[in-house]
Amino acid sequence: MAKLKFFDCNCSVGRVPYPLIMDIPNVDGLRREMETAGIEEALVYHTVARDAGPHLGNKLLEEALAGQEGLYPCWVVLPHHTGEMPPPGKLLKIMEEKNVRAVRMYPTNNFHSFSMADWNVGELLCSLAEARVPLMLDIEIVWWETLQTILDKYPGLPVIATSVSYRHNRFSYPLFERYDNLHVETSRYFGAETVEEVVNRYGAHHILFGTSMPQYTGTSAISLISYAAISREDKEVIAGGTLRTLLKEALS
Amino acid sequence: MTDYFDRIHEGLPIDDVEIIDMHAHLGPYFNMHIPSMDADGMIIMMDQLGIDKTVLSATPGLCGDMVLGNNMTIDAIRSHRGRMYGACIVNGNYPELSLDELERCFTEEPDMVIVKTHPILAKCKMDDYRMQGICKWVADRKLMLLVHTWLDQDPYGSQDQLTRMAKDYPDISWIMGHSGGPYGTTHGIELAADLPNVMFDITMSMCPARQIEFLVDTVGADRVLFGTDNPFIDPKPQMGRIFLADISNEDRMKIVSWNARRYVDFG
Structure with a gap:
């Protein structure tokens, strides 16, 4: 049987202030982790965009990924009110020019200090939804109630929740039932037979292959999917099928 | 790329080497839904992956009643003899009952093979005076004691407390x-590098890049054990x-099987 082609939705480049074990700050290190695990493509953000400033980090990302086949940029964005980011319309135009088809946001006062309420991010979310640009949100930052509000208000906005863990099924199942635009990535999605249960109840498109490389290894998420007791077709959907579709539809 | 690359990617069981899971559980846990959590389901997952033997402690004994947990463990062992083995749960808040449980479980069930404690769930420090009698019992029999550690600043079961106890026992x-x-x-490796009686298990829900390579390079493969947390978390990622x-494949064999056999008689 041909090897599954893995497209990782959750990778980064850049040094982090609290490395788990290894300092793996650059594209070469990420490439080595991808090769060890057997991962062909990745959607990548820059840690500086999260940890220091989106503008600086997104620029560093552009430089880091220049000429890198199989690595695609994901920007970290802010609402435009302070002038740190262009207004949504202009932002999307720049993203289109630079082939950036997914974004991440880090709200709340512990991260980038803005609210996910409509008075703050409404215009931006509305534009992202219209352009069908996938939005990645760390569930440990936004938590489930905020996520539900976004999913409900913007049904055209594909939302990818990261850091969803084995402890979150009681939060995520009712949302899978209601919202087709909710996706979770697999870097910590390790509930025993949770992948199987979600695929069978709600559909494989809700799960996207993700690893959090190079802070985490990609090898664990690989075997979570390769050994899952689901059909080959469903594995292909998770391994990269849905992500490829989402990125193709974005900004088109 | 390792010799196992194709089989891992194809999802085939690794059945040409023995795999012993030294850190597993069983049953429900209060703050999460576990789709498959009984012993029969665990055996299906073990077969799917090629895991031969599992040493488990039933979760209700860690977050609730240790006697109930130990009884669940014994039932699982007896339902799946030769595949499932027990880690007898002790709890420092119940020093006398813990000693009774150790005597009962190790007398009644020959496949109860190691001891398990979870200080942060019990909210009893692992170096609490009430743990001393329990540790003496374990030391007298030269058994393995599996201790949950996770946070650097865990007030109940830090790496620092564990290594102090390892020196005392x-x-x-x-x-x-x-x-x-x-x-x-x-931090754990820094503290325990010179303590040959401290082993490291690789069970993880957040899996740092190159952690296994780092363990092998620093403390050596002889001190690393395979574990999964099955079914508290899915064993597939491990x-x-x-x-x-x-x-090396030799180091891999030490981790998945040989080291466990050095300490435990699996019959």
């Missing part, structure tokens, strides 16, 4: 559960971690 073979946690592995890790 050199006859116990201590297992630093989860290798001290994703953020605590480096298969990719160990069988795709950039280590």
